[in-house]
C-alpha cells in the first residue's frame with residue numbers, strides 16, 4: 081500500500097503483506113508508531129484503496145468492494161469513542177441503525193420490534209444501560225459509549241471484527257472492562273477478531289496469536305503454542321530482536 085505514489089510525499093505504508101487470518105482467530109497486533117497497523121485495517125475495511133495485492137474475505141475477493149458494503153461484514157472500532165455512534169440519537173436508535181446495517185429500513189418499526197432484544201443485549205454488557213434506551217448517546221461516558229459501539233459492531237455478527245486501539249482513550253479500569261467484554265463477545269459469537277494495541281500485557285493476555293509490525297511489514301507472527309508460554313518480558317525481547325533483525329535486513333537491501 082503506497083500513499084501519494086509518484087510524489088515527493090510517497091510513503092510505502094504496507095510492504096509485501098501476506099497474511100492469512102484463520103476463522104476464529106483473535107489476533108493482537110503490536111508495532112511502533114507508523115508501523116502500518118492502522119493502514120492494514122484500512123486496507124481490509126476498504127477505507128483506503130490498496131495500490132497492489134488483494135483482500136479476500138471468506139473466499140470472496142473484496143478488493144474492489146466499497147467500504148460501506150464491506151462494513152456489513154466487517155465491524156470496526158476506533159480509539160475515539162465518539163466515532164461509531166450518533167450522539168444526538170438515543171441508545172435504542174443507534175442500536176436499531178446498526179441492526180439494520182446496510183439495509184433499507186424505517187427506524188420506528190425496527191426499534192419497536194426489537195426493544196426486548198436490545199434490552200437483553202444491553203443487560204449482557206452489564207454497564208447499567210438496559211434501562212436507558214431513550215438516553216441520547218452523546219451524554220454517555222467514553223467507556224459506556226465504547227461498550228455500546230462494541231455491541232453495535234457485533235449485534236449483527238460480523239465475519240471480522242477490527243479493533244483499532246479501541247480502549248486506548250479509556251481509564252485503565254474501564255479499558256480492562258471493555259477489553260474483557262470484547263473477548264467475551266468475540267468468543268461467544270465466534271467472531272474472528274484483530275486488535276491493535278500498544279499495551280504489551282494486553283497483546284499477550286488476549287487472543288491466540290500476535291503479529292509484530294514494523295516499517296509496513298509483519299516481522300513476527302507468534303502462534304498459540306509459543307504465545308501461551310510467553311511473559312511480557314519475552315514478548316518485549318521478541319519485539320526488540322525482530323525489529324533489529326528487520327533493520328539489518330533493510331541495511332542489506
Ligand SMILES: Nc1ncnc2c1ncn2[C@@H]1O[C@H](COP(=O)(O)OP(=O)(O)OP(=O)(O)O)[C@@H](O)[C@H]1O
Pocket residue numbers: 083084091092093111112113114115116117118119120
Ligand atoms: N492517508 C495517508 N497519507 C499519507 N501517508 C499516510 C496516510 N496514512 C498513513 N500514512 C503513513 O503510513 C505510515 C503507516 O501509518 P499507520 O497509521 O498505518 O501506522 P500505525 O502503525 O497505525 O501507527 P500508530 O501506532 O502511530 O497509530 C506512516 O508513516 C503514516 O504517516
